Amino acid sequence: MIKKLTTFLDYSLFAELALVMFAVIFIAVVIRTLVTRRETTSQQARIVLGDQPEKHV
Amino acid sequence: MSELKLTPQQTDFPESKNEHLESFSxxxxxxxxxxxxxxxxxxxxxxxxxxxxxxxxxxxxxxxxxxxxxxxxxxxxxxxxxxxxxxxxxxxxxxxxxxxxxxxxxxxxxxxxxxxxxxxxxxxxxxxxxxxxxxxxxxxxxxxxxxxxxxxxxxxxxxxxxxxxxxxxxxxxxxxxxxxxxxxxxxxxxxxxxxxxxxxxxxxxxxxxxxxxxxxxxxxxxxxxxxxxxxxxxxxxxxxxxxxxxxxxxxxxxxxxxxxxxxxxxxxxxxxxxxxxxxxxxxxxxxxxxxxxxxxxxxxxxxxxxxxxxxxxxxxxxxxxxxxxxxxxxxxxxxxxxxxxxxxxxxxxxxxxxxxxxxxxxxxxxxxxxxxxxxxxxxxxxxxxxxxxxxxxxxxxxxxxxxxxxxxxxxxxxxxxxxxxxxxxxxxxxxxxxxxxxxxxxxxxxxxxxxxxxxxxxxxxxxxxxxxxxxxxxxxxSRPGTYDVPVIEAAPLSRDYVDPPVPQSRLKNFPVTDFANKLDVFEQAHWHRVWERLPIRFTVWVTIAVVVASAFELVPTFLIRSNVPTIKSVKPYTPLELAGRDIYVAEGCYNCHSQMIRPLFAETERYGEYSKPGESVFNHPFQWGSRRIGPDLAREGGKQSHYWHFEHFREPTSMTPGSVMPAYKHLLTDELNFQTIPERVRVASLLGAPYERELTESEDMAMEQAKQIVKDLVEQGGPKSGTIKDPSGKEIALEKTKVVALIAYLQRIGVDYFKTETETKTTDAANEVNAEAVAPGPVVEKDQDGKQP
The missing domain is CATH 1.20.210.10 (Cytochrome c oxidase-like, subunit I domain)
Structure with a gap:
């Protein structure tokens, strides 16, 4: 019965569902990112420049 | 090795203030x-x-x-x-x-x-x-x-x-x-x-x-x-x-x-x-x-x-x-x-x-x-x-x-x-x-x-x-005789690290609803900064993103039968054709030749009827190709004589002046190992090909078909003796050579689609295959109206 059901399903809906899913996630990620404080992301960006100590003993 | 002891780098995170430092290089x-x-x-x-x-x-x-x-x-x-x-x-x-x-x-x-x-x-x-x-x-x-x-x-x-x-x-x-x-x-x-x-x-x-x-x-x-x-x-x-x-x-x-x-x-x-x-x-x-x-x-x-x-x-x-x-x-x-x-x-x-x-x-x-x-x-x-x-x-x-x-x-x-x-x-x-x-x-x-x-x-x-x-x-x-190995000192991540407290709502002193306050707390994204620094959790989220996307795309392709309409006349390859197909794969023919005619007028005019999904149900792996340095071969079966293919493999420019295809002379003298054919048939059967007689008589069937091809080839102008000399001078019977298996495969490509019901039943009877049988996996079966799609 499940086999019959899957045969008759219209899978073209998957493409539209995928698009909606992506849109929702993308908007969530954008909102999350934009509300992050600038100081925080600046600190995170500086990690790559601070990964080696500068002073020698 | 000399060591340089280096002070820890000041960072803006709490651990840097921890007194306990670890040394490493x-x-x-x-x-x-x-x-x-x-x-x-x-x-x-x-x-x-x-x-x-x-x-x-x-x-x-x-x-x-x-x-x-x-x-x-x-x-x-x-x-x-x-x-x-x-x-x-x-x-x-x-x-x-x-x-x-x-x-x-x-x-x-x-x-x-x-x-x-x-x-x-x-x-x-x-x-x-x-x-x-x-x-x-x-x-x-x-x-x-x-x-x-x-x-x-x-x-x-x-x-x-x-x-x-x-x-x-x-x-x-x-x-x-x-x-x-x-x-x-x-x-x-x-x-x-x-x-x-x-x-x-x-x-x-x-x-x-x-x-x-x-x-x-x-x-x-x-x-x-x-x-x-x-x-x-x-x-x-x-x-x-x-x-x-x-x-x-x-x-x-x-x-x-x-x-x-x-x-x-x-x-x-x-x-x-x-x-x-x-x-x-x-x-x-x-x-x-x-x-x-x-x-x-x-x-x-x-x-x-x-x-x-x-x-x-x-x-x-x-x-x-x-x-x-x-x-x-x-x-x-x-x-x-x-x-x-x-x-x-x-x-x-x-x-x-x-x-x-x-x-x-x-x-x-x-x-x-x-x-x-x-x-x-x-x-x-x-x-x-x-x-x-x-x-x-x-x-x-x-x-x-x-x-x-x-x-x-x-x-x-x-x-x-x-x-x-x-x-x-x-x-x-x-x-x-x-x-x-x-x-x-x-x-x-x-x-x-x-x-x-x-x-x-x-x-x-x-x-x-x-x-x-x-x-x-x-x-x-110009490197030094011995490399310096700087010893770095840095504090480990604190086990007692406590995430900053959940921020307060920035609207708490304003006349807003409780929901608005909760939304403001959520917007400050404290929850995301917590999991973003956790590698395992991060990896899980990436995996979920990748797997969900993949499943959405791939699962329907496998589930829905109408994605791949079956064609009644399309049958599995014969044992010899299977062996020939493996030679096609081994030589990398797909690098130059596609086997997929698109439903575009210029293509159907040049190559013939466009390719249907049901035609490649027995193609493990698919050979649709992605290049055309040579012409598409999806309807190659029956276009040329066996002899044409024989000469074409021997020297492509003899049949197609200006061709850039290299000669495949070795195929004309290399012998096919017929003993490997039963295993190929067994695996194809395991993957859904409805073989019956082939499972027990594949070597004999392959030799039978090879001899028929050689007979036709000789009649068409091939070597009268039915043999060919290899580079050492030894005479090889043509039916044992790889080129004959490859010709068998090429002559089969794209022809099943056009077989009439009579031809299909005749082929089935000759192979003692029950045309009504349904086998697991991608097999030929009648459609619901008993007609060919």
Whole structure:
């Protein structure tokens, strides 16, 4: 019965569902990112420049 | 080894105030090893590329079967992607991860196992591919024992070592480059495992569990994401580390890097079907691939913008520093390729470009420009640091840059012209409505001058790499007698670390509802900053994104029967045809010939009825191909006589003057091992082919069919004796030769679709196969009305 059901399903809906899913996630990620404080992301960006100590003993 | 004791770097995170410091040093020896491997395999990959480019313009230079275009081209692609690109990625990952984590790699043993395991895989590829041991799936040609080794090395050595290093890190926040590395490791593992699910028939031969449309979907889900997660994400990680280091300034927008990372990881997975526009793939899948490929332009350019704008205020450095030159041009080619890719994904553009050299130009703009130049920039930045000396010659590095750039342009420009020429000639009609260029070979000969120019471009690019090799060696020569091993001191991550308290609502002193206060707390994204620094949780989210996207695309392809309408007259291959098909696969014929006629007027006029999905249900693996250096073969069956094929394999230009196909004389004298046929039949049966008599009499059936072919061949003008002399002078009975099996296969391609019901029943009766039988898997069966679809 499940086999019959899957045969008759219209899978073209998957493409539209995928698009909606992506849109929702993308908007969530954008909102999350934009509300992050600038100081925080600046600190995170500086990690790559601070990964080696500068002073020698 | 001398040790330098270095003070901890002040950071803005709480752990830096912890008094307890741990001492460690970075493993740069592994970086030196991967860097050298990158250089060596880069030279090998490009030289093999040059050889195959020359073989196209001088096919007569194919002096033995092991160096034919069909066998060497996969060696070139695998060497470029996995040997050159792979070792470059590992050099980048091992250098940057340790420093971003403030931790040595978790296990030196795993690092070494990873290095030597990966080089072993490359050597295995270099040996097996010219021998014709191949699965014939693009960028996944390697046979099953090597696939298992790849999974072990990638996950067991590399993946474990990397994740554990993240777990043991001393820097709480995971810098964005690490996210790209996580995405790479997870996704490549998933892609590799699922695309390479096979049933072995011997130590050096296997059969994919997928067939036809499903195999095509799997293959290009893998193939495009091999580009995405092997050639893009790790190189973006490389960019996010080495470009700011070389420019001495932070990335332009960290927020942009977050957005473009998640968009890229999610969208890329869906783009695979753009390799299958207008083929026998379901239309909804094709459209899905196109839409997501178009959307992919945005996050890709997010990366490009971030890279280029990191250099704002530092452009004067580009003029002086070859490292920055390579990075700027590399990122620019990334932008160009990621604009062109979505453009090529548009169905109407793809109608022109598919199977042409436009795809090749696109690939090489990305591979030579983005991957190559980012690698060279990274190596030139690394050399003085890993060898603790000065770069031997900045001038030589600059010369490399200019030679390489010129080489790329001299490669891609003529090949763009070639691609457009091919596409336009294939679809050109006269005023009377006939094909303007009915002979395929005319369209090949028209682009040979462009292929010659490409040879020049490739040679220039290699010349640049040779300059780098000289610079590399001379820099290495000036290294100190003993390397300094700096001892770093840094505080471990506090076990008692407490996340900052949940922030208060910024609206609490305002007359707003409780919901508004809760929303404001949520907006401050405290919840996300918590899991963003947790490597395991992060890895899980990346895996979910990749797997959900993949499942959405692949599951329907397998579930829905109407995606692949069965055709009653399509039957499995005979035992001899199966053996012939395996020869087609081994010789790499798919590298030049497609077997997929699109429903476009120019194609149906040239090749015949367009290909239906149900015609390839027994094709394990699918042979739709992606290039047309030679004509499409989907309706080849019955077009030419056996004798024509015989002579064509002996010397292609004897039948098609101007052909660039090399001679396959060895097929006329190499004997087919008939004893391997029963195993091929058994595996095909296991995967759904409704064999009966074949299961017990396959050798006899194969010999019977071979003798009939030879009889016809002799009548048509072949050797009267029915034998042929091999190079040592020994007489070989033609029915025992590989060429006869291959002819059997070629004469079968595309003919079943046109068989009448009477012919089908006659064939069934002759083979004692019950036409009403339904077998598991992709088999022929009656449709619901008892009619042929």
């Amino acid at each position: 970075y493993d740069d020896q592994i970086v030196r090893m991967f860097s050298l491997a990158t250089l060596v395999w880069g030279l090998v990959a490009t030289v093999v590329g040059l050889i195959v480019a020359i073989l196209l313009v001088k096919p007569g230079w194919t002096f033995m079967q092991y160096v034919s275009f069909g066998r060497l081209r996969p060696l070139h692609t695998n060497a470029a992607i996995f040997a050159f690109g792979g070792n470059a990625i590992f050099a980048a990952v091992y250098y940057s991860t340790q420093r971003l984590c403030k931790a040595r790699m978790w296990s030196d043993t795993l690092s070494q196992l990873h290095f030597w395991g990966w080089q072993l895989i490359i050597v295995c590829a270099a040996v097996t591919l010219p021998l014709g041991i191949t699965q014939s799936k693009e960028y996944a040609e390697l046979e099953w024992p090597i696939d298992i080794l790849i999974a072990l090395v990638w996950v067991g050595f590399f993946g474990v070592n990397f994740i554990m290093t993240l777990v043991k890190r001393r820097e709480r926040h995971m810098y964005v480059a690490l996210w790209f590395y996580i995405a790479t490791i997870v996704t490549v593992a998933v892609l590799h495992v699922f695309n390479n699910l096979v049933v072995p028939s011997s130590l050096f031969k296997s059969v994919p569990i997928y067939a036809g449309v499903q195999d095509a979907m799997m293959q290009w889900w893998y193939g495009h994401n091999a580009v995405a997660f092997f050639l893009t994400t790790p190189f973006l990680g490389l960019m996010y580390y080495f470009l700011p280091k070389a420019a001495e300034r932070p990335v332009f927008s960290y927020k942009l890097s977050i957005i473009h990372f998640w968009s890229l990881v999610f969208i890329y997975i869906w783009a695979g079907p753009h390799h299958l526009h207008y083929t026998a793939l379901a239309s909804w899948a094709s459209s899905l691939g196109m839409v997501f490929s178009l959307m992919l332009w945005m996050p890709s350019w997010g990366g490009m913008i971030n890279g280029l704008l990191t250099l704002r205020g530092a452009w004067h450095k580009v003029a002086e520093d070859p490292v920055l030159k390579f990075f700027v041009v590399g990122v620019t080619f990334y932008g160009m390729s990621t604009f062109e890719g979505p453009l090529l994904s548009v169905k109407s553009v793809n109608m022109l470009s598919h199977y042409t050299d436009w795809t090749i130009a696109h690939v090489h703009a990305g591979a030579l420009g983005w991957n190559g130049f980012m690698t060279f920039g990274m190596l030139y930045w690394l050399l003085p640091r890993i060898f603790q000396t000065k770069l031997w010659s900045t001038k030589l590095a600059t010369w490399h840059f200019w030679l390489g750039t010129l080489g790329i342009l001299l490669y891609i420009i003529p090949i763009y012209v070639a691609g457009l020429t091919q596409g336009l000639m294939w679809r050109a009609f006269t005023d009377e409505g006939n094909l303007a260029y009915p002979d395929f070979v005319e369209t090949v000969n028209a682009i040979i001058p462009m292929w010659w120019t490409r040879v020049g471009g490739g040679a220039l690019y290699i010349a640049g790499i040779l300059l780098m090799a000289v610079n590399y060696f001379k820099t290495w020569q």
